[in-house]
Amino acid sequence: MTKGNNNSPDLKSGKGAKNYAKYFDFSDAKVISEEEGKTTYRIKGRNVQINSQPDYKDGKRRGKEDIEVHYDFVIPEDMMSFGVDKFYHITTYGCQMNEHDTETMKGMLEQMGYRSVDDRNEADIILLNTCAIRENAEDKVFGELGHLKHLKIEKPGLLLGICGCMSQEEGVVNRIMSKHSFVDMIFGTHNIHRLPHLIKEAMFSKELVIEVWSKEGDIIENLPKKREGMRAWVNIMYGCDKFCTYCIVPFTRGKERSRRPEDVIAEVRDLARQGFKEVTLLGQNVNAYGKDFTDINYTFGDLMDDMRLIDIPRIRFMTSHPRDFDDRLIEVLAKGGNLSEHIHLPVQSGSTEVLKKMSRKYTRERYLELVDKIKAVVKNPVLTTDIIVGFPGETEEQFEDTLSLVREVGFDMAYTFIYSPREGTPAASMEDNVPMEVKSARLQRLNDLIKENSRISNDRMLGEVVEVLVEGESKNNTEMLSGRSSSNKLVHFEGSKELIGTFVHVRITDTKTWYIKGDYVKEAAVVV
Numbered sequence: 001m002t003k004g005n006n007n008s009p010d011l012k013s014g015k016g017a018k019n020y021a022k023y024f025d026f027s028d029a030k031v032i033s034e035e036e037g038k039t040t041y042r043i044k045g046r047n048v049q050i051n052s053q054p055d056y057k058d059g060k061r062r063g064k065e066d067i068e069v070h071y072d073f074v075i076p077e078d079m080m081s082f083g084v085d086k087f088y089h090i091t092t093y094g095c096q097m098n099e100h101d102t103e104t105m106k107g108m109l110e111q112m113g114y115r116s117v118d119d120r121n122e123a124d125i126i127l128l129n130t131c132a133i134r135e136n137a138e139d140k141v142f143g144e145l146g147h148l149k150h151l152k153i154e155k156p157g158l159l160l161g162i163c164g165c166m167s168q169e170e171g172v173v174n175r176i177m178s179k180h181s182f183v184d185m186i187f188g189t190h191n192i193h194r195l196p197h198l199i200k201e202a203m204f205s206k207e208l209v210i211e212v213w214s215k216e217g218d219i220i221e222n223l224p225k226k227r228e229g230m231r232a233w234v235n236i237m238y239g240c241d242k243f244c245t246y247c248i249v250p251f252t253r254g255k256e257r258s259r260r261p262e263d264v265i266a267e268v269r270d271l272a273r274q275g276f277k278e279v280t281l282l283g284q285n286v287n288a289y290g291k292d293f294t295d296i297n298y299t300f301g302d303l304m305d306d307m308r309l310i311d312i313p314r315i316r317f318m319t320s321h322p323r324d325f326d327d328r329l330i331e332v333l334a335k336g337g338n339l340s341e342h343i344h345l346p347v348q349s350g351s352t353e354v355l356k357k358m359s360r361k362y363t364r365e366r367y368l369e370l371v372d373k374i375k376a377v378v379k380n381p382v383l384t385t386d387i388i389v390g391f392p393g394e395t396e397e398q399f400e401d402t403l404s405l406v407r408e409v410g411f412d413m414a415y416t417f418i419y420s421p422r423e424g425t426p427a428a429s430m431e432d433n434v435p436m437e438v439k440s441a442r443l444q445r446l447n448d449l450i451k452e453n454s455r456i457s458n459d460r461m462l463g464e465v466v467e468v469l470v471e472g473e474s475k476n477n478t479e480m481l482s483g484r485s486s487s488n489k490l491v492h493f494e495g496s497k498e499l500i501g502t503f504v505h506v507r508i509t510d511t512k513t514w515y516i517k518g519d520y521v522k523e524a525a526v527v528v
Contacts, residue, residue, distance in 0.1 A: 040207065046181045049201065051211035054170050054188065058214035059251040060243075067257045067292075068218040075111045075224075079196040083114030089123035093140065094131025096282055096318055097253075098164055100233040101192055102129050105163075107224030108195050116226075121151065125159040125199070130166035132248050135420040138166055145180050152182045159202060161185035163192070167212050168252035171423055181208060188212035189253055193220045216254025221263055230277040230469065230501050236264050236303065237283040242321060244348075245359045245426040246388065246419065249284055258289050261298055261306070268310050277469055277503070278314040281307070286317050287324040301328030308337045313503065314469065314486060316340045319386075322347065322370055323361050334377040341378060342488040345371075346386035350405030351398035354391050357430075364405060371409050382457070382487040384413045389446055390439030391419045392430035399442050406449055412457045412487075413514075414450045418443055451513050458489070458511040465507045465521055466491065470499045490515040 032040040032047060040049045088109045092102045105127060106116065117123050128144060131137040141162070152158055160183050166172045167188045176183050184202040187194065190213040202209045216239055227233075239254040240247075268279055281303075283289060289300040300317075307315045315338050322345060333339055349355050352363040374381050387402060406414070418439045421428040466485045474480035474492050481495045483504075492515060493506045499520075506518040 043177055044181050047205070047207040048177060048181075049205060049207045049209045051209065052213055053210060054168050054173055054212045055214040059168065059254070061215065067216075069221060069260060069263070070218055071221045073193060073220050073222045075108065075196055076200075079112050079200060081113050082196075082199070083109060083112040083124075086114050086124040087117035087122055088114040088125045088127070089117055089120040090127045090129060091120075091144070092129045093137055094129075094133060094165065096233055096280065097235070097284065098129050098131060100235055100282055101164065101189070103225045103227055103233070104192055104223050105129070105195055106226035108193075110226055111224050112196060112199075120148075123158070125161070126151075127161045127163055130162060130164035132165035132169055132172075132252050132422070134417065135422070138172065141166060142175075142180075145176075145183070149180070149182055159184050159199065161187070161198075161202075163187050163189075165189060165248070165252040168214070169248070169423065173210060173212065177208070177210075183208060186210045186212060190215070190217045193223055216257065219257060219259055221259070227276075229471070230275075231280070231471075232271050232276045232278070233280050233282050234264065234267055234271070235259065235283070236281045236286065237289045240284040241288070242285060242323070242361070243359060243426075245357065245430075246391065246422065248422045248425055251424055253284050256285065256288055256292055258292050261290075261296075261303055264303065265306055265310070268307065268312060272310055272312045276312065277501070278316065279307075279312050281315065281317040283317075284319070285321045285324065287320040287326075287329060291324075299326070299328055300324075301326065301332045304329065304339060305332045305335075308332070308335060308339060310338075312338060314338055314340055316342065316488075319344055319346060322367050325370055325374075327373070330373055330377060333374075334379070336379055340486050340488070341380055342382045342384070342486070343374065343378075344384045344386075347405065347409075348386060348388050349391065349394075349398070350402035351394070352401075354394055354398050354401075357393065357427075358388075358391065359426075364401065368405070368408065380487070382412050382489075383409060384415075384488075385409075385411050386415045386417070387446060388417050388419050389442040390434040390436075392427060392432050392434070394419075394434055403446065403449055406446070406453065410453055410457070411450065412454055412489075414446075416443060416446050416450065455511070455513050458513070458516050461489070461508045461516055462511060463508060465505050466518075468493070468504055468506050470495070470502055470504055472500055473497070492517045493520050495520045 030042040032042055038049055038051050040047055090102050090105060092098050120126055128141055130141050148160060152160055162183055167186050173186055176186060185198050187198055191211060198209055198211060237256060237258040239256045240250045241256045243250050271279055287300045289303060290298045347367055348358055348360060350364055421432055468483040468485055468491045470481050470483040472482060474482040480492045481499060482492050485491055491506055505521040507521050508516050508518040510517040
């Protein structure tokens with residue numbers, strides 16, 4: 001057994017070495033064993049098995065090596081009944097991509113015999129599928145770990161795992177190793193398909209098992225999924241190559257790699273056969289789809305054109321980048337049909353100077369030209385966006401540029417955020433010199449304007465009859481039903497519970513800031 005030096009052990013696994021003393025003192029760590037690329041340490045009174053660990057430098061590299069597609073995924077035979085008479089609970093934070101990853105993990109767990117349970121006190125395995133976009137998302141997870149520690153003490157056999165984007169961050173893994181050693185598994189976004197193997201290792205070794213691939217792996221098709229409801233998410237690509245200076249996603253999700261079009265089309269056709277009413281195509285930068293293909297010339301616009309021919313009533317997509325929103329895509333969206341007129345087009349700032357510091361690779365003028373192109377050919381488009389306020393160095397004049405752009409475009413809704421630095425990104429080394437009180441005041445002014453835009457847009461719909469996919473009862477009034485229009489407007493109306501899961505027509509009679517109300521038009525009911 002080898003003892004670490006007085007400063008920090010040389011904790012290494014696979015390629016390269018990592019000095020964990022950068023974050024915490026691991027001077028008491030001891031190497032227990034090294035075999036088959038796995039290193040086991042004794043840290044803070046617990047054995048930690050490191051199969052692989054996050055590394056920002058590795059995560060940033062964008063090699064030209066080929067990405068292989070695998071169609072042979074199966075649950076290992078010795079794990080097929082591992083979860084019989086056991087229960088799982090997954091808490092999901094963040095974006096639709098994380099929600100979709102959760103569907104995949106649920107699919108694997110249920111093939112292993114586990115069953116879902118809402119009460120985590122009854123669970124035999126708890127997974128936190130985490131988000132790394134905002135600092136408060138991490139704070140929520142660490143707060144949750146504080147609560148789960150007590151549950152772990154009461155149920156020592158409980159298996160507790162941390163996965164998702166936070167797991168791809170070096171500092172997060174080190175913090176868990178040092179402060180939350182009761183966690184049993186840490187795995188990242190690139191090796192979700194390894195979940196059955198990791199459960200087995202953690203269960204039998206009784207060690208904290210860490211397996212986080214910094215470099216993205218191949219594309220794994222045929223992963224099981226547990227989808228619920230009438231709307232489905234379909235990943236069409238993974239990763240992002242844009243490297244906006246504030247964003248951790250290229251590090252946590254890897255380089256851009258597209259699924260083969262025949263696999264995407266086959267999955268959506270299967271969802272149509274299963275009776276799903278709406279499909280959202282997902283990608284961290286969804287309209288960069290196909291740009292990594294070397295053997296075919298097939299873009300996101302081509303894929304959307306093929307989606308029009310599938311018998312799914314509604315097709316949406318999230319999230320697009322203005323730089324990749326080309327004329328071919330606009331031309332296809334103009335054909336309408338089952339392609340939603342709702343377009344989420346993150347702008348982040350209305351100032352060309354700030355956009356340059358963000359490395360967004362477009363100007364204010366270019367963005368507005370794109371919006372004009374869309375409005376010229378797409379029928380009644382509904383535009384929504386993402387905006388960051390208080391980016392390092394943002395002046396009052398530059399913020400006013402954002403407000404004027406919001407007025408000019410007329411966004412129906414926006415996800416608005418106060419800038420917070422993310423460790424490992426270029427912006428984190430910039431001087432965060434906009435005072436918090438100024439950031440908060442700017443956010444309030446921006447939100448007030450967005451509310452005004454949303455209300456104006458909703459008011460225009462008074463008297464119109466819109467088609468609504470009925471999703472269920474209203475959260476605030478069980479006497480009302482709730483659903484969404486093709487333009488993604490939230491609509492409330494009175495109607496029979498039998499209408500849930502169908503398309504109906506609703507005449508708009510009342511408008512609020514974030515939703516609209518109306519009367520069910522029976523004679524125009526449509527069941528798809």
